[in-house]
Amino acid sequence: MKILLTGATGFIGSHVAQALAGHEIVTLGRDLLDPCFRLPASRFDVCVHLAWYVEPGKYLESPLNKDWVEASLRLARNVNCRRLVVTGTCFEYTMSAKRLSEYSSTVPDTLYAQSKLALLRKLEALELSPAWLRIFYQYGPREDSRRLVPHIINSVLRGEPALLTPGEQVRDFLHIEDVASAIATVATGNLTGAVNIGSGVGVTVREIAETIGDITGRRDLIRLGAKPYSSTDPMHVVADNAKLRATGWKPRYDLTTGLRHTVNWWKESA
Numbered sequence: 001m002k003i004l005l006t007g008a009t010g011f012i013g014s015h016v017a018q019a020l021a022g023h024e025i026v027t028l029g030r031d032l033l034d035p036c037f038r039l040p041a042s043r044f045d046v047c048v049h050l051a052w053y054v055e056p057g058k059y060l061e062s063p064l065n066k067d068w069v070e071a072s073l074r075l076a077r078n079v080n081c082r083r084l085v086v087t088g089t090c091f092e093y094t095m096s097a098k099r100l101s102e103y104s105s106t107v108p109d110t111l112y113a114q115s116k117l118a119l120l121r122k123l124e125a126l127e128l129s130p131a132w133l134r135i136f137y138q139y140g141p142r143e144d145s146r147r148l149v150p151h152i153i154n155s156v157l158r159g160e161p162a163l164l165t166p167g168e169q170v171r172d173f174l175h176i177e178d179v180a181s182a183i184a185t186v187a188t189g190n191l192t193g194a195v196n197i198g199s200g201v202g203v204t205v206r207e208i209a210e211t212i213g214d215i216t217g218r219r220d221l222i223r224l225g226a227k228p229y230s231s232t233d234p235m236h237v238v239a240d241n242a243k244l245r246a247t248g249w250k251p252r253y254d255l256t257t258g259l260r261h262t263v264n265w266w267k268e269s270a
Contacts, residue, residue, distance in 0.1 A: 001188060002042065004079060006032060007050030011143050012087070012135070015180035016050065020187070032071040039078050047081040048187050056146040065115035072119050076128055084123070084130040085187045088194070090172075090237060092117045092134060099202075101240035102134070102194040109232075120194075129192045133183060136198035136239045140176030140258065141265040149173075149259070152209050153266050156218040163226035165233075167206030172198040172238040175258035178251040185249045198239025203255055211256060215263050 001023045007013035008027035017025060026044070031037045032051060049072060053064040076084060091113035094105040108114045123130050139149035155162040174182075174197070182197045206224055213219030229235075253261065 001045040003187065004028065004040065004044045004047040004081060005050070006048070006075070007052065010050060012138065012176065012179060013050045014142060015176050016048065016183050019180040019184040032075055033067055035074065039075065042080065044079065044081040046083040046085060046187050047075070047079050048183065049075060049084070049086045052087065056144055060110040060112045062111070065111050069115050069119045073122055076123055076126065084128055085133065086123070086130045087133045087135055088116045088120060089113050090134050090136045090198070090239065095234040095237060097236045099200070099238045099240040100196070102196060102243055131186050131191050132194045133186065134194055134196050135179065136172040136174065136196065136237065138174055138176050138179045140262050143176070148205070149208065149262060150266065152212050153263055156213065156216045156221045157266060157270065161221050161223045162209065163223050164205065164209055165227050165229050166225045167204055167209055168235070169205045169233065170202040170236045170238060171205060172200070172202055173208065173255065174199045174251060175253040175261070178253055181252070182244055182249050185247050189247055191243070191247065195243055196239040196241050197244065198241050199251060200239055200241040202236070202238040208259070211259050212263065215260050
């Protein structure tokens, strides 16, 4: 296949590029924000659009989200592509103590998630029928060090306390290589509409932190309860991934093997 991939230098995109090895890949990045940027004239079998603004601590309410909606629409309207695959977010959903399926209600409460959902509705209005990837939580090599898993790993590797909330939040974490293989499966298949990209298994932040503590031999540095819960942080976010699994996809890593692989990567990168 000839594939146009945006965001290929990002955390998710760099792993997706590896997962699509063997296909002919053309990559694009932040040039998409320039209204005068000219897209490649080539015909593509699929466009996998991952590029967006996702700087930790800033992206949820950044006005750049609106810029990316417009850039994404320009891409979708003008690229010569048989099939369109675009990343949304699990936070388009109304959070619930139940597993979230593609049929769950969508009432996003951040500008980031509102912008993602607005883009989907605009693409549907254009009758472009994208495969819409609602990605849950991910972790693994090359993740931004400010995010939860690398923060815990790097703290304990430095011999410093990892200061955390009590850790009862339930999350759906999937190793980044499994996220990438899921995206590659959707990209090279024929699914359309929303597709949840998650493990389908809920784990607590406490379990994640204590597993990292056990792998590194420094559970003594895991300080649960050192920080309060955020009022905007949902307590339960878990995917129903039956639609994804129906393709035959399955993850390579469980939580322990995935965290061990990630810890080893950070050790080697120090």
